[in-house]
Amino acid sequence: MIHPQHIAEKSDSHCPHDKKVSCGDCRLNTICLPISFHIEDIDRVNQIIQRSKPLQKGEYLFRANETFSSVYAIRSGAVKSLTISQNGNEQVTGFYLPGELVGMDGLADNCYTNSVIALETASICEIPFNRLEELSLKVPSLQRHIFQLMSREITQEQQVIALLSKSNAEARIASLLLSISGRNRRRNLSTNKFLLPMSRTDIGNFLGLTIETVSRVLTRLKKSNVLSVDKKEITINDMSALQQLAKGTE
Amino acid sequence: MIHPQHIAEKSDSHCPHDKKVSCGDCRLNTICLPISFHIEDIDRVNQIIQRSKPLQKGEYLFRANETFSSVYAIRSGAVKSLTISQNGNEQVTGFYLPGELVGMDGLADNCYTNSVIALETASICEIPFNRLEELSLKVPSLQRHIFQLMSREITQEQQVIALLSKSNAEARIASLLLSISGRNRRRNLSTNKFLLPMSRTDIGNFLGLTIETVSRVLTRLKKSNVLSVDKKEITINDMSALQQLAKGTE
């Protein structure tokens, strides 16, 4: 079995030439752009996209309540989105990996409802939304593509809702790991060995569990040989057992 | 304080003339349609919308895995959306009230990921998506409106994610009640007295709680005089206490 992991990791990571990569050359364009897209259309999209210098870990991409202007495609690295709940606590609402879009929540009321923070060094494409909107009036397949991207965000969040309604901690953590694994498949990365970009605290916050529970569940899964856990490196040793756990015991 | 509740309830409920109501006359059009919309544009939308006979309680609007064709606006009544999780159990992913849209999850992969079932008799406008798509290429404010509707779906689901990550049962139930209360405000219905359209089982399933816990929490809130609960009729006696509970104790 071929593992194009190393090649992929290399082009995923930030390098000084990153900024010059056009959409036509970007490895992720099958995710970002409509499949049936003419060269000239790719070029039109390419022209409106802004590539700024990469975010460092902990830096904000944007903050909740700022005026909405752009959506952002993650090109490398990872980010988390979070809202400040009524009681003033942070609530992590999602993790976004390369090829995924953040900021689409900002459209509804013309301001972002989430803050987005880099979990590690991340290079990001900024897509000014009013220009994307204009272009999509002229290019029907682009309009459809944006609809689909937003729809996918909706379905993925529904999956998170289903995940969080699951009763037990093991099922939640197993589901999160499987989600990351599945998203790696799309990027031709290894599905059974990867680095978690987020801390245990972030995982716990996202899944509605305490950090202690996250730690204990990971230890348990390690002891039962379903996973190997070395700091942030996760190896899924028994995929079907993990899938079974994700289903919950009920 | 004026309560336009009775009038509203009346025009919300199904009556034999419902089918003839055009978008221009529909009480909910400020929710469904862009605000800055010309008469002729309203008419164009009106022409593509199909109004079928109302769904009875328990009937399906559509089922998961069916080919995507339309989005649906709830005109009266209420529906729930649900996915069948891996273990074969139903997972309620949302409740939809008049003026709200369902089916937008179907776009991503051209098939619905949820089934939608009427919680009570519901009249519904069917909006064939390919015709809406065509029209929105010609009417920029409509395209923007659809983007916004989808964005709102995303933000609302993020709120559900935040709600479910909350630790305790009281906070979840308080949040759900406040959500319904807030959605009633938009429709000019009473914010502190309403009928729950869904069963305790549906609430439990949605919130990741057992039916017993739902029942006990409602009893507790009744005893502490925050709510009056009479079967499905909820009266919020102490709104600020409920808001406090929704924040969680943490």
Next chain:
DNA sequence: CAAACTATTTGACTAAAATCAACTATTTAC
């Protein structure tokens, strides 16, 4: 390099919600 800080793990104990079980109220079907 050591000190300070942060992240993670582990253990003992507690609290909250699940489970199991019985019962009551409400709705549906005949």
Next chain:
DNA sequence: GTAAATAGTTGATTTTAGTCAAATAGTTTG
């Protein structure tokens, strides 16, 4: 109108995850 089925409530007990506390590992800073 009564029986059967469904929905909801309440109580006793168990399980799970949370809380509190302490230790360890890893990272950052001067």
